[in-house]
Amino acid sequence: MEEGTLDRTLLDEGEYEHGAQIDLTNCDKEPIHIPGSIQPHGALLAVTRDERPLIVQASRSTLELFGYPAEELIGQPLERLVGQDKAEQIASTDPDATMTADLHYVAVPVSRADGSRMTFTGIVHVSEGLLILELEPCEEELGPSLHDFQWINTFFSRIKQASSRIEASQAAAEQVKEMLGYDRVMIYEFDADWNGKVIAEAKEEGLEPFLGHHYPASDIPKQARALYLRNWLRTIVDVRYEPSAIVPTVQPLTGKPLNLSLSSLRSVSPLHIEYLGNMGVAATTTISLIHDGELWGLITCHHYSPKYVPHRVRSLCNFLGAFFSNELYQRQQLEEYERTLSTRSAASRLTGLFAGGNALRTMQKVEQSQRQLLELLGASGAAVCFRDKLQLFGRTPTASQVRELAGWMGAQSADYAYHTSRLGQEYAPAAAYADKAAGAVFLALSPGLQHYILWFRPEQVEVVEWAGDPAKAVIQADDGLRLSPRKSFEKWREVIKGKSEPWKESELSALQELKSIVQRETEHQLVQAEEQALQNARVLRDNENRYLQLMEYSPVPFLTVTGGRVVYANGQAAELLGCKSARELEGAGFLDFFDEQGRGELGARLDSLGENVALLDSYRGTFLPKGSGPVELDLTLASVIHGGEPSAMVIAKEVKAEPEQKENFSHIASQLESYVTSDSLTDLPSRLTFERDLEADWDEPERTGEPLSLLLVDIDDFRSYNALHGFRGGDLCLQWVADALGVISKQHGAYLARITGDTFVLKLREDEEAAARLAEEIRSSVLSLQIPRDGASGGFISVGTGAATARPADGQASAQLLQAAQEALRQAKAAGTGRGASASPQ
Numbered sequence: 001m002e003e004g005t006l007d008r009t010l011l012d013e014g015e016y017e018h019g020a021q022i023d024l025t026n027c028d029k030e031p032i033h034i035p036g037s038i039q040p041h042g043a044l045l046a047v048t049r050d051e052r053p054l055i056v057q058a059s060r061s062t063l064e065l066f067g068y069p070a071e072e073l074i075g076q077p078l079e080r081l082v083g084q085d086k087a088e089q090i091a092s093t094d095p096d097a098t099m100t101a102d103l104h105y106v107a108v109p110v111s112r113a114d115g116s117r118m119t120f121t122g123i124v125h126v127s128e129g130l131l132i133l134e135l136e137p138c139e140e141e142l143g144p145s146l147h148d149f150q151w152i153n154t155f156f157s158r159i160k161q162a163s164s165r166i167e168a169s170q171a172a173a174e175q176v177k178e179m180l181g182y183d184r185v186m187i188y189e190f191d192a193d194w195n196g197k198v199i200a201e202a203k204e205e206g207l208e209p210f211l212g213h214h215y216p217a218s219d220i221p222k223q224a225r226a227l228y229l230r231n232w233l234r235t236i237v238d239v240r241y242e243p244s245a246i247v248p249t250v251q252p253l254t255g256k257p258l259n260l261s262l263s264s265l266r267s268v269s270p271l272h273i274e275y276l277g278n279m280g281v282a283a284t285t286t287i288s289l290i291h292d293g294e295l296w297g298l299i300t301c302h303h304y305s306p307k308y309v310p311h312r313v314r315s316l317c318n319f320l321g322a323f324f325s326n327e328l329y330q331r332q333q334l335e336e337y338e339r340t341l342s343t344r345s346a347a348s349r350l351t352g353l354f355a356g357g358n359a360l361r362t363m364q365k366v367e368q369s370q371r372q373l374l375e376l377l378g379a380s381g382a383a384v385c386f387r388d389k390l391q392l393f394g395r396t397p398t399a400s401q402v403r404e405l406a407g408w409m410g411a412q413s414a415d416y417a418y419h420t421s422r423l424g425q426e427y428a429p430a431a432a433y434a435d436k437a438a439g440a441v442f443l444a445l446s447p448g449l450q451h452y453i454l455w456f457r458p459e460q461v462e463v464v465e466w467a468g469d470p471a472k473a474v475i476q477a478d479d480g481l482r483l484s485p486r487k488s489f490e491k492w493r494e495v496i497k498g499k500s501e502p503w504k505e506s507e508l509s510a511l512q513e514l515k516s517i518v519q520r521e522t523e524h525q526l527v528q529a530e531e532q533a534l535q536n537a538r539v540l541r542d543n544e545n546r547y548l549q550l551m552e553y554s555p556v557p558f559l560t561v562t563g564g565r566v567v568y569a570n571g572q573a574a575e576l577l578g579c580k581s582a583r584e585l586e587g588a589g590f591l592d593f594f595d596e597q598g599r600g601e602l603g604a605r606l607d608s609l610g611e612n613v614a615l616l617d618s619y620r621g622t623f624l625p626k627g628s629g630p631v632e633l634d635l636t637l638a639s640v641i642h643g644g645e646p647s648a649m650v651i652a653k654e655v656k657a658e659p660e661q662k663e664n665f666s667h668i669a670s671q672l673e674s675y676v677t678s679d680s681l682t683d684l685p686s687r688l689t690f691e692r693d694l695e696a697d698w699d700e701p702e703r704t705g706e707p708l709s710l711l712l713v714d715i716d717d718f719r720s721y722n723a724l725h726g727f728r729g730g731d732l733c734l735q736w737v738a739d740a741l742g743v744i745s746k747q748h749g750a751y752l753a754r755i756t757g758d759t760f761v762l763k764l765r766e767d768e769e770a771a772a773r774l775a776e777e778i779r780s781s782v783l784s785l786q787i788p789r790d791g792a793s794g795g796f797i798s799v800g801t802g803a804a805t806a807r808p809a810d811g812q813a814s815a816q817l818l819q820a821a822q823e824a825l826r827q828a829k830a831a832g833t834g835r836g837a838s839a840s841p842q
Contacts, residue, residue, distance in 0.1 A: 804820035
């Protein structure tokens with residue numbers, strides 16, 4: 001439905017109570033769209049849609065207004081009343097109920113029974129195949145007057161100049177009161193549960209104020225709200241009117257009562273008439289406030305004596321009501337947009353706290369920013385769980401209560417988020433800590449929902465001022481007690497507990513920002529992981545090729561064992577094991593060639609190699625070759641990847657081997673150790689080797705109290721360089737940088753290793769200042785290599801550095817030092833290219 005248009009469809013759906021006594025228990029089922037009568041200040045004619053329309057139904061008010069009884073008009077051509085030309089004009093209109101946005105007004109001269117002619121204002125619409133013509137005496141000219149333009153100008157000016165929605169609403173109430181002359185005009189706004197609240201009021205002096213009063217949803221049941229969507233304006237001229245029945249009651253085309261959903265004269269529900277009578281109201285006009293097909297409020301006018309408003313003024317109110325509704329909606333959207341922008345900006349800043357892999361450092365940053373975290377959603381408390389570390393800020397439930405609540409809210413969540421301002425009603429255990437968390441917002445930071453942020457709001461005891469006690473509606477009738485609209489509308493206070501202040505949409509918009517940025521960070525990590533996996537795969541392939549070349553040209557027995565079985569062997573190994581060829585060995589159980597004691601010991605060593613507990617191992621044991629007696633063998637075993645599977649590479653020699661064989665064995669073992677512990681591209685120690693050497697070197701500084709520094713060096717934007725120059729170009733770049741680092745590390749007595757694809761590490765026994773100086777020297781030296789980044793920008797390859805220094809004597813662990821260096825490197829990379837940073841282990 002377009003903005004500012006009516007829903008001109010007929011109300012014909014729903015479960016209605018036909019013929020039943022209607023009271024407050026079933027008022028939402030009252031068929032108010034088929035009352036069978038109209039208000040008597042006008043007349044209704046239902047005519048066929050033929051070239052010469054015939055009257056098939058009429059209201060009894062035709063006698064008073066036209067001088068003809070309704071029964072006399074049934075079956076008569078419409079032209080008898082309005083003349084041939086006007087009848088043809090009315091018949092030729094096509095006010096399709098599903099397409100009409102505005103009401104069809106027409107001036108209709110009617111020939112009365114006494115021979116006089118009287119002009120009526122007519123409204124035309126279609127109802128289930130019949131053309132409905134509603135006629136009211138035309139007391140004024142249909143065209144606009146000078147007053148109308150003055151009213152419009154004043155109305156527009158006051159609304160536009162208002163600084164807030166409430167001020168604009170008050171201006172609208174005052175202007176409508178001046179235009180229509182009602183005793184009281186209220187702007188009435190619905191909440192999410194269709195309860196209403198008076199947000200603005202203009203009234204005569206001496207009347208009790210209704211401003212701020214709340215009205216229960218039952219005051220305007222759902223079918224009444226549906227009818228407010230079908231007409232801009234609804235008026236009751238005199239609450240004490242006698243309904244004018246429609247003759248005959250049954251619509252000839254449907255066999256049912258005439259559907260008056262779109263009628264402006266439709267008779268009013270007796271329950272509503274009783275309601276207005278209890279308020280002392282004698283006449284009303286109600287203007288619908290609609291936006292995007294949704295009824296969000298009403299302009300309600302009350303008068304304490306009968307009052308008729310001419311069509312011209314009503315039409316003007318339709319226009320001004322639509323303008324006011326749209327203006328308020330735009331103001332609300334603008335205010336919401338500004339709040340949303342501010343919230344999303346704050347959320348964007350907070351998401352940076354969760355970048356990087358160091359959970360300890362992340363939680364420290366969150367703690368430092370706890371005020372911003374709470375202010376983001378206007379919360380009094382928050383809980384952050386990241387990498388299994390839970391931290392509480394402000395007023396919160398206990399840690400165990402938070403964990404249980406997070407599990408429940410995670411189960412309720414959709415798209416990683418859930419919020420409620422009635423936590424105790426939805427999750428019973430929360431009632432025990434409503435003073436801290438009557439409302440909560442849950443946001444998952446990981447797909448498995450185990451990492452999350454929870455925001456809390458305490459219980460807000462709310463005092464709602466109702467227009468009368470909604471519960472006091474039982475009255476004594478002739479046939480006993482019945483539920484009726486309340487008679488007293490004096491202010492009645494209700495205390496509501498167990499709820500927090502509701503979460504605004506502008507506040508909740510932060511969740512989308514947090515989710516999107518966390519999502520982007522996750523995607524970034526996935527890309528990094530994919531790139532790392534590709535680099536690791538290349539390293540594995542390179543290493544595998546080195547091993548295969550070593551095996552192919554090795555003069556000593558060589559085997560590869562995967563899952564306990566031989567998958568590759570050279571000729572010397574086949575000869576040693578008593579097999580005719582190497583192919584005969586493939587698939588054989590390696591441990592089957594050893595005695596029982598050897599199987600247990602050697603099996604345990606193979607398991608350790610497969611789990612990377614050890615890189616290299618040696619073993620001497622009794623070997624049982626095929627077709628000969630036991631032989632004592634010396635074995636060297638290395639942990640390798642073969643065919644993508646953890647494997648062991650084994651070289652062997654007899655204990656009683658000739659000197660030449662022993663020399664060959666020693667040489668091959670040395671090469672194998674080098675292959676296992678070093679990087680295939682740069683020949684630098686690998687990450688596993690570095691971590692074991694770091695752990696081994698930890699003891700000396702721990703004993704002496706000397707400082708130990710790590711310096712991580714990472715090539716800036718190496719992914720783009722690889723994409724531009726290819727893997728071969730990337731390998732050359734890595735080798736050039738490794739060579740430069742090798743020279744610098746020797747000059748400073750530092751240990752150098754390559755720990756990932758484009759990241760190197762230097763270990764030196766120096767303090768923070770020395771590490772910082774070395775970092776600056778490295779960044780400068782790499783830049784001086786002038787390795788072109790690409791042909792367009794003319795820039796050169798640069799590196800970022802992250803330094804960390806520890807004194808092992810302080811009880812710190814080597815892993816903490818490496819984590820601190822990684823955090824420093826992350827900070828340096830976040831600051832830009834060619835930057836350095838330092839951090840201290842926690």
